[in-house]
Amino acid sequence: MKKFILCLMLLPALFTSCYKDEGNYDYKELNEITVDTVGVKTSFVIDQYDSLVIEPKINFSLSALPETALSYRWIMYSDAWGKDDTETTELSTERNLNVQITAPASATPYAVRLYITNKNDGSSYEMKYTVTVQPSVVSGILALHQDADGVDFDYIATAGAVMIDKNKHMRNVVSSILDRKLSGNAAAVSAVRVNYTTLINRVYVATDEEFMQLSGYDFAYECDINELFYDIPSRLQLSKVKREGQTPYCTILVNDGSVYNINNQASQKWSNTFSDPLRPSSDLGERIVVSPYYYIPDANFPMASAIFYDELGKRFVRLPKTFYETEEIVSFDPQVSTAFDVNNVGKDLIWLGKGYNNHAFAVMTDGSSRELYRADFNKAETIYDEDGSPEYNEELNDLALRIYDLTSLTDIEKAKFYDLGLYATQLMYATDRDIYVVSISGSNVRCEKINRDFPEGEEITALMIWNPDMNIMRSLETTRGKYLYVATWNGEEGKIYEFKIARNTGRMDNDIPDEFGKVDAAAPVNVFDGMGKITDLCIKLQGKDNFDN
Incomplete structure (x- = not known):
């Protein structure tokens, strides 16, 4: 009886469901x-x-x-x-x-x-x-350039220099990261990397208004001037940032005549902040004004973290190897060299770089002359006797090597850009239009023009020899010194010419046949265009954590 009553109760619901299913629908095939x-x-x-x-x-x-x-x-x-x-x-x-x-x-x-x-x-x-x-950022070069919209840099890696399958050219890196260019006037672009930690792999880009740190691995933004200084300097005149050598613990920066550093024997490796300006020791006087060009030794446990030129005192000075963040800038020990006294040069510095045998080469002038001063700052602070006991290195009293007279060289008074070969005693300099290589043998100094004339209206704005640091990238030794990068500007467009050169002579050495099978030694291997006015170049080594990549 209960089952019969339950069936009667469900009957209206069954009729209702059937009714809904029989609704008047307009069925259409879906256009999938x-x-x-x-x-x-x-x-x-x-x-x-x-x-x-x-x-x-x-x-x-x-x-x-x-x-x-x-x-x-x-x-x-x-x-x-x-x-x-x-x-x-x-x-x-x-x-x-x-x-x-x-x-x-x-x-x-x-x-x-x-x-x-x-x-x-x-x-x-x-x-x-x-x-x-x-990752797309292998080893290559960075080119800082400026146009009406601001300051940016391009990244370029070529098949020849970096030994990759094809050229890479990444335009306007800052804009691609920040959606804007940097304000102010272009100052410097730098890349810093060491092997013993992946934490120090950085790119620095600077104007007279902004200072920024990017990742050397992929150019991602890391920090700006507010984190890079404890107290932001009142005036920005920033040099390149450098960190080199077999035992590199200090990242060095010069701004407006003062030295700043990040000493990772005193601070954590991940620290981004540069020290306050380093003071001179009492024997140097109350004030020094250092040149933006400086030298970092390559020796194991060298006598100094960096060597600078005091423009005020017209002398070389040094930052000792130290465990302290704010060590004083000091003079050298008394010298016995007859070539010149590094503590009392008495000339104005035009340019300073590292060349053959890791020697320092400085272009000096008294206003009319041009000389090339050569010194060996690549000395260990301590040496060891036969018993393994440490003793003072007496070579620290004899650092100056020689002075070469450049005054009679062609257009040397018009020279604006310089670099050094590492496989011979060789200086390269450029005027607005011409590039010269200086060959030095004993007291014999001669120069020759190595470039073919650039297109009408183009002027040279930067020059750099491909000299990657072997402490970082030993795998690039086969291409080291074999490529020359020259930036030009025609009033509207910046270009970079890549030339192949003989690293022992500095002469043009393009051995790649053109489409007709002809070899032209002076022809560029590559030309990269479409940039603003290029004001600085630097080498960027690949952002991986192994030694040879």
């Missing part, structure tokens, strides 16, 4: 959207900062819809376990994707999704692509 994947790449491997290009072939189950009836959305997110598309980067709303990928390089692939929506009925389709981003 799909993306054709037959024979089409869905996985990509690209370098960071390269453009990702995907042109999907869209199919419809019925008839093709006009573009006005469709909307697109491209997004990107990490495809790691536990990640989903809730944390995304918007890439584009165009049908075809063509965007620069700035996401960090990662062993974990990224997912790139395309959403296609039919505006007429609201139906949608999604397609997933897999993208692996690998």
Whole structure:
């Protein structure tokens, strides 16, 4: 009886359900959207900062819809376990994707999704692509340039110098990271890296208004002037930042005649902040004004972390090897050399660099003459006797080696840019239009012009020989000293010429045949254009944590 009553109660509900199912619906076949994947790449491997290009072939189950009836959305997110598309980067709303990928390089692939929506009925389709981003910043050069919009730098790596498959040219790195250029007048671009820790791998870019640190691994922004100084200097006249040698513990910077450093024997390796200005010792007087050009020794446990030229006292001074952050700048021990006295040079410094045998070479003048002063600052502070006991290195009293008279060399009074060869006693200098190499043998000094004339209206604005530090990149020894980079400006566009040179002579040495099979030793290997006025060049060594990469 109970079962019979229950069936009667359910009967109206059954009739009601059947009624809803028999409603008067207008059934239409859906015009489904799909993306054709037959024979089409869905996985990509690209370098960071390269453009990702995907042109999907869209199919419809019925008839093709006009573009006005469709909307697109491209997004990107990490495809790691536990990640989903809730944390995304918007890439584009165009049908075809063509965007620069700035996401960090990662062993974990990224997912790139395309959403296609039919505006007429609201139906949608999604397609997933897999993208692996690998580091694009290998060894190369950085070129600081300026135009009406501000200051930026380009990164260039060439197949010849860096031994890669093809050239890389990353334009306007600062703009790609910050969506703006730096303000002010261009000052310097520098790269600092050591092998014993991955924490010190930095790029510095400076103007007279801004000072910024980027990652040497992928150019990601790290910090600005507010973190780089304890007290921001009232005036910015920033030099290159350097950190070199077999035992590099100090990162050195000169600003407006004062020395600043980061001493990682006194501070943590991850410290970004430069010390307060280093004071002179009492024997140097109350004030020194150091040149923006300085020398860092390469010796193991050298007598100094860096050597500077005091423009006020017209003498060389040094920052001792120290465990203290704010060690004083001091003089050298009394000298016995007859060539000259490093404690009392008495000339104005034009330029200072490191050359053959790791010697310091300084271009000096008294206002009319030009001389090349040579000294061996690459001395160990302590030597050991036969019993292994430490003793004072008496060579520290005899640092000056020689003076070469350059006054009679062609156009030397017009020289604006200098660099040094490392495989012979060899100085290179450039005027607005011409490049000369100086060969030195004993007291014999001669020069020769090595370049063919640049196009009419172009003037040289920077010059640098490819001399990567072997303490960092021993694998580049085969190309070291064999390439010359020259920047020019024609009033509208900055260019960089890459020339191949003989590292023992400095002469042009392009041995690559052109399209007709002809070899022209003076022809550039590469020309990179489209930049603002280039004011500084530096070598950037690859941002990995092993010795040879």
